Amino acid sequence: MGTAFWSSGVLFAAHRLSVFDVLEARPQSGSDLARACGLTPAGAEKLLAACASLGLVIEDESGQYRNSPLATTFLVRGKPAYQGHLLAYFADLWARFGELEHLLRTGEIGPREMAFDLVRPNDERQAAERAWVLAMHEIALGGQAEALCRAVDLSGYTRLLDVSGGAGSYALRFAEQYPGLTAEVFDLPEVVAIADELIQQSAVRDRVRVRSGDFVNADYGYGYDVVLLSGVLHGLGERHILRVLKKSYAALNPGGCVIVQEMTPDAPSPAAAQFAALFSLNMMSGATYSAEQLALWLNQSGFLRITVTPLEQACWFDHVISGHKP
Numbered sequence: 068m069g070t071a072f073w074s075s076g077v078l079f080a081a082h083r084l085s086v087f088d089v090l091e092a093r094p095q096s097g098s099d100l101a102r103a104c105g106l107t108p109a110g111a112e113k114l115l116a117a118c119a120s121l122g123l124v125i126e127d128e129s130g131q132y133r134n135s136p137l138a139t140t141f142l143v144r145g146k147p148a149y150q151g152h153l154l155a156y157f158a159d160l161w162a163r164f165g166e167l168e169h170l171l172r173t174g175e176i177g178p179r180e181m182a183f184d185l186v187r188p189n190d191e192r193q194a195a196e197r198a199w200v201l202a203m204h205e206i207a208l209g210g211q212a213e214a215l216c217r218a219v220d221l222s223g224y225t226r227l228l229d230v231s232g233g234a235g236s237y238a239l240r241f242a243e244q245y246p247g248l249t250a251e252v253f254d255l256p257e258v259v260a261i262a263d264e265l266i267q268q269s270a271v272r273d274r275v276r277v278r279s280g281d282f283v284n285a286d287y288g289y290g291y292d293v294v295l296l297s298g299v300l301h302g303l304g305e306r307h308i309l310r311v312l313k314k315s316y317a318a319l320n321p322g323g324c325v326i327v328q329e330m331t332p333d334a335p336s337p338a339a340a341q342f343a344a345l346f347s348l349n350m351m352s353g354a355t356y357s358a359e360q361l362a363l364w365l366n367q368s369g370f371l372r373i374t375v376t377p378l379e380q381a382c383w384f385d386h387v388i389s390g391h392k393p
């Protein structure tokens with residue numbers, strides 16, 4: 068455990084230096100890669116050896132390196148299962164976890180993260196925010212959207228509101244699955260701008276649209292059959308959770324349902340439970356809550372017929388909790 072960050076550091080550096088993009092074009096020796104990626108020859112050799120030890124690249128008998136199938140699938144820009152934005156998001160959490168002790172003692176981010184945020188140029192900040200939104204999309208495409216679609220049945224419903232819907236990934240997936248469904252992705256203005264790009268590239272662009280606003284203070288509207296809250300509640304404390312759930316309740320038609328998708332410490336697999344426990348540490352407010360606690364909050368907000376569904380296969384969110392408006 069003490070050296071786990073070594074592997075993360077190698078992965079982040081190799082990805083940021085475009086090592087996997089360069090190797091995908093053709094196998095390279097250490098000195099070729101040094102030239103292509105702007106590294107010292109010694110640095111390139113060490114990085115390649117470290118990547119080989121992690122199963123990211125493979126060396127042949129002539130000393131040339133190529134991507135492993137793992138790297139080709141997930142780490143090359145433009146590939147359908149590319150996870151690079153998610154990696155960039157993890158790399159952004161580096162400072163937070165490096166100064167965890169400070170966060171735990173004070174409840175505030177540490178001086179190094181603060182200093183980093185202050186000196187970060189605007190274009191880098193915007194790129195990081197965009198990477199974060201696209202990271203959420205990569206999670207959805209990486210199996211989460213399929214898992215959610217299998218866990219809930221929206222047959223007969225016609226209007227869905229995806230509150231804090233991020234890239235709109237789940238609204239898009241549901242619209243694809245249910246031809247009679249229209250969906251609205253509600254999020255902050257800069258986020259819905261990115262969602263709208265993805266919507267316009269999709270086959271369901273005529274049935275999915277965006278609306279910008281603040282989920283704590285905005286009126287969600289009314290007449291919806293489904294309100295989706297995916298990965299939203301873990302960022303909030305109890306007071307705001309109940310506020311969001313009550314607004315969701317008000318937005319629904321009688322018979323409509325709220326769907327909460329979350330990571331929980333009572334996840335079906337030990338690995339997922341560990342992920343939820345560690346994930347909870349990087350949040351300034353909020354926490355990963357148990358499925359039972361989330362179900363209780365749904366009930367306190369007026370929802371009935373509450374069901375709790377563990378997602379065995381999903382890699383990020385491990386539970387769906389849904390409830391109906393009577």
Ligand SMILES: C[S@@+](CC[C@H](N)C(=O)[O-])C[C@H]1O[C@@H](n2cnc3c(N)ncnc32)[C@H](O)[C@@H]1O
Nearest residue numbers: 203231232233254255258280281282283297298
């Ligand atoms: C963890 S992401 C989840 C995104 C998406 N639902 C998903 O599961 O991929 C949390 C979302 O909450 C949004 N958010 C944060 N503060 C917000 C606010 N005040 N009003 C509306 N959305 C907000 C973020 O922009 C982000 O898209």
